[in-house]
Amino acid sequence: MRALVQRVREAQVTVDSTLVGRTGPGLLILVCAMSGDDEATAAALATKISKLRIFRDEAGKMNLSLVQTGGGALVVSQFTLAADTSRGNRPGFSGAAKPDIAEALYLHFAKVLKELGIATETGRFGAEMQVQLTNDGPVTLWLDTDIP
Structure with a gap:
């Protein structure tokens, strides 16, 4: 799986001008399932993201996780994270x-994430x-379960 994780002060997603999801301080997580992924892959990525120490502690150092701060998450599916641009200018998405x-x-x-x-x-x-x-920081991270 692939994820683009952004530390946010707030985020929201709408469909046809209707609010369908939002979060206050926490993370916006754009996520893409790749061919060959399974529930174990999804769970491992969610667990890793929940433990990322990318929130400021009382000294201002990025040292706290989402779980430790009590922040929320807005998860948005985004198959375009699977884009392959190696063969020209039109992305291919066959890896999704x-x-x-x-x-x-x-x-x-x-x-x-909810269970955590x-x-x-x-x-x-x-x-x-x-x-x-x-965006808060800004802090933006790219995670891919195929890359250690």
Whole structure:
């Protein structure tokens, strides 16, 4: 799986001008299931993200995790993270998991975050979404389960 993680002060996602998910201070997580991923992959990535020490402690040092701060997460599916641009200017997305598998893994990823005690909301899989955020830092990380 791939994820683009952004530390945010707030974030929200709308579909057809209707708010479907939001978070206050915490993380906006754009996530993409890749071919060959499974529930264990999704759970491992969710667990890793929950433990990333990217929030400031009382001394201003990035030393606290999402779990430690009590922040929330907004999880948005984004198959374009699978983009392959090695063959020209038009991205290919054949590395992304098939939609039915991707949706199940996306929902499992969000479920694991909730089970870890993180207030978690989601976008709507497969929908045309508008995402708004106030990045904090900015702190933005790229995670890929194929890269240690």
